[in-house]
Amino acid sequence: MAGLDAGIELMWTGTDVFSRELEAADMVDVTARTGRKPVIWDNEYATDGGDAFVGKIYLAPFLGRSEDLPGAITGIVQNMSIPGATNRLTLGAVGAYLRDPTGYDPEAAQEDAMRLEAIDPWDRALAWEMARTFYGNGTIGIPAVAFPKNGAMESAIGAMRLAVHEGTRDELTAAAWDLLREAARMATTQTRLHHGGLDPSLVDDLWVPADRLSFEGLSLLTMLDWLGARMAGDSGEDLRERIIALNFAALGVRMQLSLFWVEGFWDFLLTAPSAITGFDAPDIADSTAMPRPGEPWRYRANERGSVAWEVFGLDGAYIEDGTLVWTPPHAGTWNAVAIAASADGWAWKSLTIVVNEPRNDEWSPPADDDADDDDETPDESDAKDDEDDACGC
Secondary structure, eight states, X not given: OTTSOTTOOOEEOOSSTTOSOBOGGGGHHHHHHHTSOOEEEEOTTOOOTTTTTOBOOOOOOOOSBOXXXXXXXXXXXXXXXXXXXXXXXXXXXXXXXXXXXXXXXHHHHHHHHHHHHOSSHHHHHHHHHHHXXXXXXXXXXXXXXXXXXXXXXXXXXXXXXXXXXXOOHHHHHHHHHHHXXXXXXXXXXXXXXXXXXXXXXXXXXXXXXXXXXXXXXXXXXXXXXXXXXXXXXXXXXXXXXHHHHHHHHHHTSSBOOSTTHHHHHHHHHHHSOOSOOOOOOOOOOOOOOOOOTTSOEXXXXXXXXXOEEEEXXXXXXXXXXXXXXXXXXXXXXXXXXXXXXXXXXXXXXXXXXXEOOOOGGGOOOOOOOOTTTTSSSOOHHHHHHHHHHHHTO
């Protein structure tokens, strides 16, 4: 290779196919051997490793490249992820690193990517959520099949395992509340993607991976039901089959994420049930309301002030004086999840909210917006208004 024309660039993946870390010192030998600085062919975001068996979404920021590396190479060719639109959430960080390797801040670089991806704050927050949920790249974990990590879920499961094993009732209830919130967030990911304003190409790339989030979120919620039943002295047998089915459904989604964390938590619950007894699940109200687009919808999950509750899946909703207020942006069906917890137990409930367009018999003609109608000087707007009147428009 050293005998090649000096104008020919040579690409190199670095010290490994998926190089965990690269610095200038790693370039010394290859530069000496080839007589030129290499171009790094970087597989940090390549998702085709092991693709015959597993699929992955990599949304972690650009990591593991030292500030002195750019001076020792000709440049970086970034091997992109197969789901094309997801690269918009990561490749900007590569550019930020190359522009200023000394001052490079991975989190700030991703924040810039989210700012460019979405204008609406709820959409931007959802893009951030996806980046943290599918936190990974080819250099984190086992090379070639490095699975992204849903860090918030792993943290909530870890805290719940500890609380079940040796926690007090208050600690167990607090851990269950945190896991309820995380599971409800996961279970409503698809309804938020579907009804949000993120670009359809990005939603399309995230849709199948979100299948896994939905199944695992529902499984975790049902496991909490099972645990509550056991604490109340019930066997919970009617819930076991549903949990197993949801876990199998999650494993059937090729897009792997925090592999075996949910299944492992279920095995843990089966072998180490909580020693704390007594459980009283708070009530969660049903809802049969069918709001209209643009009209505020109000819902109160529980009337008892001692019960904490939230609803997930309705972006833009807020709680005012103990009542949730949400204004549907358009017609459609939202699959929300309400959760509640008190000192004595916890609960959750699926809410299907159907938002209908106004019926035909409710339609009324718009107000005339032509201020010139009654003046004495005809103009183009008057002529257009005459046409509207003539045709009944």
